[in-house]
Amino acid sequence: MKTLSDPEYRALTRRLLIDLVLDTGGNLALGLGLYLVFSRPEPHMPVWLQSPEALAILLATGLINLRLIPARLRRLRLWQTERLSRRDR
Numbered sequence: 001m002k003t004l005s006d007p008e009y010r011a012l013t014r015r016l017l018i019d020l021v022l023d024t025g026g027n028l029a030l031g032l033g034l035y036l037v038f039s040r041p042e043p044h045m046p047v048w049l050q051s052p053e054a055l056a057i058l059l060a061t062g063l064i065n066l067r068l069i070p071a072r073l074r075r076l077r078l079w080q081t082e083r084l085s086r087r088d089r
Contacts (some may be wrong), residue, residue, distance in 0.1 A: 003085060003086075009082055012075065012082070015075060019072045019075065019076075022065065023065060023069075023072060026061055026064070026065025026066070027062065029057075029061040029062045029065070029067065030058065030061070030063065030066070031060055033055055033058030033059040033060070034062075035049060036049065036055055037055060074089050
């Protein structure tokens with residue numbers, strides 16, 4: 001496997017940070033959507049959040065996020081091997 005140049009490594013690191021933010025946001029959306037689906041309506045929750053449209057958006061965002069996990073894991077694995085090879089140099 002060829003090693004990455006410094007600009008490629010920095011770009012991959014930046015992409016991983018973006019992946020981390022998107023993955024966290026997607027997981028939160030899915031968790032909130034599932035919570036709203038399986039919980040009783042609460043009076044302190046905003047009405048718009050309990051609408052079917054909001055639930056659909058939250059669940060769809062989370063499911064799309066789950067679909068992209070294999071690509072994110074491949075990038076993470078590449079970054080980890082590159083980081084370890086740089087540490088050994």
